Amino acid sequence: MTDPVSHRQALAVEPFAVLSRVPAIGNLILGVRADGALLEGIGAIETATLEDGFAVLRGPGRETRLELAAIAQIVTDQMVMKNVLPFLEILDSQGNTIAKLTALDGLEGFDAALDGLARTPLDAAPAAARPGPGDEPADGPLKAAEAAGKPVTLQAVKTGVVHRWTGTLTSVSFSHGFLNAMQPDMHLHIRAGAITAWNRESVDGSDVFSAIDGAGKAIGLTLTAEAGALAG
The missing domain is CATH 3.40.1570.10 (HemS/ChuS/ChuX like domains)
Structure with missing residues (x-):
């Protein structure tokens, strides 16, 4: 080869x-x-x-x-x-x-x-490993934001970077092992099993939902909405 x-x-x-x-x-x-x-x-x-x-x-x-x-x-x-x-x-x-x-x-x-x-x-990068199948990830605040039709901010944080998008979610669905939110100016893909819960806290008049994995650890993805906008 x-x-x-x-x-x-x-x-x-x-x-x-x-x-x-x-x-x-x-x-x-x-x-x-x-x-x-x-x-x-x-x-x-x-x-x-x-x-x-x-x-x-x-x-x-x-x-x-x-x-x-x-x-x-x-x-x-x-x-x-x-x-x-x-x-x-x-x-x-x-x-x-x-x-x-x-x-x-x-x-x-x-x-x-x-x-x-x-x-x-440089030498070619090795092919990325493909994760195995898992349970459908928790989608609570994402589906609530879609239903509410109110602006939210999605943010991904890891060492060295803070990356955010603000807009209105219109399409959240689970397919082929991923929970997806697809917008013309944003795509969010969450691997099956990556999120088991979302922690909610109030910060400066906003509700901040933090994605939590099966070990109880925040993965670095948050959704922020106006306080009470996603209630119910």
């Missing part, structure tokens, strides 16, 4: 020098994984600013704060669906992915946005 052809390359520059170019990439999917949940913001990033040691990427209803000190490497790679989809992967010092930005407008615009940045070839 031959090794797969690698398109993976390291960008050997200061992280904000790369992230400041993200608005030029155009439409993209910016995904952050909490433990068992993937929150993706979809659309163009309008601004990339440097704020107190964070690169802050903003688009309509979306904000991602990336801690520059937590970023050890940024690599480019690509996957082939119907078209070639190039992406940036932001990694910590252990090689774990902090965030992934997948360009939707093709390779040409992606390469143009990163023009002039030196790249070093």
Whole structure:
């Protein structure tokens, strides 16, 4: 068996020098994984600013704060669906992915946005392991938000990043082992069994629901609504 052809390359520059170019990439999917949940913001990033040691990427209803000190490497790679989809992967010092930005407008615009940045070839990344089947995850506040038709904020937090989307949920359903919330500018995918409960607390006039796994641990995904908006 031959090794797969690698398109993976390291960008050997200061992280904000790369992230400041993200608005030029155009439409993209910016995904952050909490433990068992993937929150993706979809659309163009309008601004990339440097704020107190964070690169802050903003688009309509979306904000991602990336801690520059937590970023050890940024690599480019690509996957082939119907078209070639190039992406940036932001990694910590252990090689774990902090965030992934997948360009939707093709390779040409992606390469143009990163023009002039030196790249070093890397071996292809190993295929990600696929989790086994599990129970349907608890969906209480997600379904309540869909029924209420009120704006909510979804937030995924892990070391090095805070990623949030604000809008009105219109489609929450379980299919093929995942609980999904699908919007034109956001996708949320929660693996079967990843959430067994949601803890609710009141914070500054809002209800904050934190997703909890089977071991009683918060996975880093929250849903925030106006106090009482999701009651009943």
